[in-house]
Amino acid sequence: MAGLDKRVNTYEEALAGLTDGMTVLAGGFGLCGIPENLIAEIRRRRVKGLTVVSNNCGIDGFGLGVLLEERQIRKMIASYVGENALFERQLLDGELEVELTPQGTLAEKLRAGGAGIPAFYTATGYGTPVAEGKEVREFRGRRYILEEAISGDFAIVKGWKADHFGNVVYRHTAQNFNPVVATAGRITVVEVEEIVEPGELEPSQIHTPGIYVDRVILGHFEKRIEQRTVRA
Amino acid sequence: MAGLDKRVNTYEEALAGLTDGMTVLAGGFGLCGIPENLIAEIRRRRVKGLTVVSNNCGIDGFGLGVLLEERQIRKMIASYVGENALFERQLLDGELEVELTPQGTLAEKLRAGGAGIPAFYTATGYGTPVAEGKEVREFRGRRYILEEAISGDFAIVKGWKADHFGNVVYRHTAQNFNPVVATAGRITVVEVEEIVEPGELEPSQIHTPGIYVDRVILGHFEKRIEQRTVRA
Amino acid sequence: MALSREQMARRVARELKDGYYVNLGIGIPTLVANYVPEGMDVMLQSENGLLGMGAFPSEAEIDADMINAGKQTVTARPGASIFSSAESFAMIRGGHVDLTVLGAFEVDVEGNIASWMIPGKLVKGMGGAMDLVAGADNIIVTMTHASKDGESKLLQRCSLPLTGAGCIRRVLTDLAYLEIDNGAFVLRERAPGVSVEEIVARTAGRLIVPDDVVEMTF
Amino acid sequence: MALSREQMARRVARELKDGYYVNLGIGIPTLVANYVPEGMDVMLQSENGLLGMGAFPSEAEIDADMINAGKQTVTARPGASIFSSAESFAMIRGGHVDLTVLGAFEVDVEGNIASWMIPGKLVKGMGGAMDLVAGADNIIVTMTHASKDGESKLLQRCSLPLTGAGCIRRVLTDLAYLEIDNGAFVLRERAPGVSVEEIVARTAGRLIVPDDVVEMTF
Numbered sequence: 001m002a003g004l005d006k007r008v009n010t011y012e013e014a015l016a017g018l019t020d021g022m023t024v025l026a027g028g029f030g031l032c033g034i035p036e037n038l039i040a041e042i043r044r045r046r047v048k049g050l051t052v053v054s055n056n057c058g059i060d061g062f063g064l065g066v067l068l069e070e071r072q073i074r075k076m077i078a079s080y081v082g083e084n085a086l087f088e089r090q091l092l093d094g095e096l097e098v099e100l101t102p103q104g105t106l107a108e109k110l111r112a113g114g115a116g117i118p119a120f121y122t123a124t125g126y127g128t129p130v131a132e133g134k135e136v137r138e139f140r141g142r143r144y145i146l147e148e149a150i151s152g153d154f155a156i157v158k159g160w161k162a163d164h165f166g167n168v169v170y171r172h173t174a175q176n177f178n179p180v181v182a183t184a185g186r187i188t189v190v191e192v193e194e195i196v197e198p199g200e201l202e203p204s205q206i207h208t209p210g211i212y213v214d215r216v217i218l219g220h221f222e223k224r225i226e227q228r229t230v231r232a
Numbered sequence: 233m234a235g236l237d238k239r240v241n242t243y244e245e246a247l248a249g250l251t252d253g254m255t256v257l258a259g260g261f262g263l264c265g266i267p268e269n270l271i272a273e274i275r276r277r278r279v280k281g282l283t284v285v286s287n288n289c290g291i292d293g294f295g296l297g298v299l300l301e302e303r304q305i306r307k308m309i310a311s312y313v314g315e316n317a318l319f320e321r322q323l324l325d326g327e328l329e330v331e332l333t334p335q336g337t338l339a340e341k342l343r344a345g346g347a348g349i350p351a352f353y354t355a356t357g358y359g360t361p362v363a364e365g366k367e368v369r370e371f372r373g374r375r376y377i378l379e380e381a382i383s384g385d386f387a388i389v390k391g392w393k394a395d396h397f398g399n400v401v402y403r404h405t406a407q408n409f410n411p412v413v414a415t416a417g418r419i420t421v422v423e424v425e426e427i428v429e430p431g432e433l434e435p436s437q438i439h440t441p442g443i444y445v446d447r448v449i450l451g452h453f454e455k456r457i458e459q460r461t462v463r464a
Numbered sequence: 465m466a467l468s469r470e471q472m473a474r475r476v477a478r479e480l481k482d483g484y485y486v487n488l489g490i491g492i493p494t495l496v497a498n499y500v501p502e503g504m505d506v507m508l509q510s511e512n513g514l515l516g517m518g519a520f521p522s523e524a525e526i527d528a529d530m531i532n533a534g535k536q537t538v539t540a541r542p543g544a545s546i547f548s549s550a551e552s553f554a555m556i557r558g559g560h561v562d563l564t565v566l567g568a569f570e571v572d573v574e575g576n577i578a579s580w581m582i583p584g585k586l587v588k589g590m591g592g593a594m595d596l597v598a599g600a601d602n603i604i605v606t607m608t609h610a611s612k613d614g615e616s617k618l619l620q621r622c623s624l625p626l627t628g629a630g631c632i633r634r635v636l637t638d639l640a641y642l643e644i645d646n647g648a649f650v651l652r653e654r655a656p657g658v659s660v661e662e663i664v665a666r667t668a669g670r671l672i673v674p675d676d677v678v679e680m681t682f
Numbered sequence: 683m684a685l686s687r688e689q690m691a692r693r694v695a696r697e698l699k700d701g702y703y704v705n706l707g708i709g710i711p712t713l714v715a716n717y718v719p720e721g722m723d724v725m726l727q728s729e730n731g732l733l734g735m736g737a738f739p740s741e742a743e744i745d746a747d748m749i750n751a752g753k754q755t756v757t758a759r760p761g762a763s764i765f766s767s768a769e770s771f772a773m774i775r776g777g778h779v780d781l782t783v784l785g786a787f788e789v790d791v792e793g794n795i796a797s798w799m800i801p802g803k804l805v806k807g808m809g810g811a812m813d814l815v816a817g818a819d820n821i822i823v824t825m826t827h828a829s830k831d832g833e834s835k836l837l838q839r840c841s842l843p844l845t846g847a848g849c850i851r852r853v854l855t856d857l858a859y860l861e862i863d864n865g866a867f868v869l870r871e872r873a874p875g876v877s878v879e880e881i882v883a884r885t886a887g888r889l890i891v892p893d894d895v896v897e898m899t900f
Contacts, residue, residue: 003701030535082588104553104595116775118371127629139350174529198761209763223528229536235482262753314806336771336813348557359847430543441545455746461754
């Protein structure tokens with residue numbers, strides 16, 4: 001890792017600087033497109049008191065779910081967290097705080113965090129518990145609530161291919177939250193299935209320009225499937 | 233044009249419904265990636281009193297500049313309009329109103345217009361004439377101004393390739409404002425260099441999903457160059 | 465008789481129009497995709513970032529990187545596009561989806577919908593439902609008319625925390641198809657063999673019964 | 683003697699670091715690209731939507747679809763990316779660009795900058811300049827120290843309408859390199875052969891002259 005070359009060789013190096021109490025933004029939707037190995041490395045480092053921002057919190061024993069086992073997560077910001085018995089238990093026990101955020105608002109808050117927009121208005125959540133304590137404002141006869149940006153100390157991202165400069169493309173619907181999460185980390189770490197030479201990715205087809213990316217690492221992925229569904 | 237098939241055969245059909253006093257959003261940066269033929273069709277239709285939103289206003293005799301000749305534009309919202317003698321004359325004569333908007337704020341206002349965000353805060357323009365009459369608000373110790381979304385009756389867009397469903401890809405830096413403009417039109421019309429069959433464009437590589445597009449037309453383009461610069 | 469799940473899906477499918485972009489929620493709404501009328505083509509949006517959802521895959525086609533918002537493996541049809549969650553909800557929030565179909569616990573005469581949270585029970589989250597109801601002009605709620613113990617789900621005022629305020633105009637239950645207008649449910653169609661009286665009895669919110677309530681046919 | 687345009691570009695280039703993402707404005711800032719130190723690699727951002735701007739094209743390479751923010755034909759270097767204006771300014775506004783270099787009419791001791799509008803003259807527009815100065819932490823303004831008729835451009839308070847408020851910390855003029863700190867210009871370096879006295883005489887805003895003002899060498 002030197003200059004524009006973002007490649008690192010070890011997961012330890014990939015998450016160097018991650019310490020207790022930090023905010024970690026994680027890409028993925030369910031178990032699709034999650035940074036499996038970076039999550040495993042967070043577990044290995046045994047950092048505690050994390051705030052984790054991710055659409056979901058994995059399942060028991062896989063994905064972000066593994067960080068619950070050693071009680072590493074203090075607060076979870078997510079849109080849906082229902083797939084995880086350990087999560088439920090820690091929540092009911094008061095060991096874990098959860099801030100439920102509508103999925104589109106969560107994506108937009110992360111985009112805003114990366115894009116220098118401190119806050120925006122949205123109709124999503126107006127008149128619901130999500131609006132509690134938030135400013136309500138009318139524009140052209142409709143009511144909206146004010147939502148603030150989210151950014152984090154680390155963003156952990158799962159890409160398909162990246163070049164040395166950290167330009168990333170995602171594969172199919174494994175894209176999901178990964179590109180927005182990538183923009184909103186003070187340090188953004190991307191793990192990918194393949195690292196290619198600069199110039200191999202078509203410039204107009206890059207999903208995440210390297211300017212957002214600090215470290216790139218080559219990983220191997222289990223890619224567990226949550227709802228294996230086939231046609232009759 | 234039926235169901236998901238957005239193709240139309242004539243420019244007249246492409247802009248059917250465009251009438252006096254409407255707001256037209258136009259893609260392009262300088263003369264790069266401008267919807268040349270759709271602009272020519274607006275001229276041919278002789279609609280008047282338009283509000284045009286575009287980063288620039290073309291040059292004398294090309295691009296949006298041609299709409300000045302018959303005084304079709306009442307108001308221009310742009311970030312930079314300096315390349316056009318006729319524009320200057322109409323502005324000084326008070327025939328034309330101009331609302332100068334910082335380039336990034338303009339792009340974000342259009343994105344917001346397409347994305348259901350009625351307004352957002354930005355530091356851009358705070359403390360400058362752009363902030364006049366706008367709310368100032370502090371977030372985390374920094375001051376921002378409130379900017380509202382822009383949407384339009386028609387969006388005119390220049391793409392490279394589109395399929396029947398209106399999925400569009402742009403070529404090189406002719407992308408510029410085109411994707412954001414495409415999201416913010418009540419009716420979005422895209423002219424392209426090539427129309428391909430559905431399935432020919434890789435799903436993850438589409439810049440403008442067809443959901444934003446109402447009409448697609450095949451065009452031929454002059455692609456005039458503003459600053460031809462070569463290396464020694 | 466009350467509509468079956470399949471009949472509910474078939475009835476909703478009659479609201480489709482050629483060229484619609486449609487977001488179908490989990491459960492009965494998902495079944496609507498099976499009843500797109502002949503000669504009509506619609507594009508299914510899945511809020512995890514897929515426009516142009518296709519059939520479920522064969523065993524050979526299964527790909528962990530290709531799922532829908534229900535986290536099921538799916539395929540993309542020709543002409544599909546795939547994008548980020550931010551883009552997906554820009555589409556939804558911006559009102560570009562032509563029709564949204566989703567389930568609910570309760571709906572009321574003001575067009576309020578409650579579908580995500582039962583106080584005292586563990587709350588799993590709203591997922592994309594709040595964005596979907598706030599972003600769409602055209603929503604059909606599908607649900608049973610009453611709970612298992614006979615309590616009406618069509619109320620004067622939702623009792624549960626809301627998913628969205630004032631955003632629902634159409635409800636299809638197992639007993640009836642209703643519009644919400646001007647502070648009341650308006651009965652438009654009744655399920656085959658279900659009497660207006662039964663619908664009146666099972667609707668807690670203000671209900672208007674026009675003279676011309678149609679009996680659905682399948 | 684006052685610095686030449688090329689010397690100004692060379693001095694700015696010393697502020698580059700390996701791996702920087704840099705946005706260079708029109709004029710002297712553009713020249714900085716010619717003086718990237720040996721063994722160092724930086725990536726040039728052009729706000730029309732290009733990260734990784736390369737050299738100007740040969741006649742054969744010219745492509746109308748490939749321009750920079752100055753509307754000049756350019757090329758993309760290997761490892762470049764190309765994106766929409768919204769994405770380009772998300773990058774800029776979000777503070778992801780490491781160094782921004784741009785010209786100005788005036789700068790003052792509060793870090794205000796005026797660079798786009800002279801009342802009474804026709805206003806062409808601010809383009810991306812307001813976004814660039816608001817989004818960057820690290821900005822170098824390059825301009826002549828005084829106007830042609832000798833009026834200082836380093837002021838106690840900008841007289842022209844601002845491009846940005848309180849956002850400038852570093853200024854390179856043809857006479858000096860200065861930092862802005864705590865309501866004053868701090869003289870850090872002087873052009874070869876230019877005396878501190880001359881700089882003092884040509885600086886209208888409060889100026890602090892430390893003991894260790896370095897003379898630039900080229």
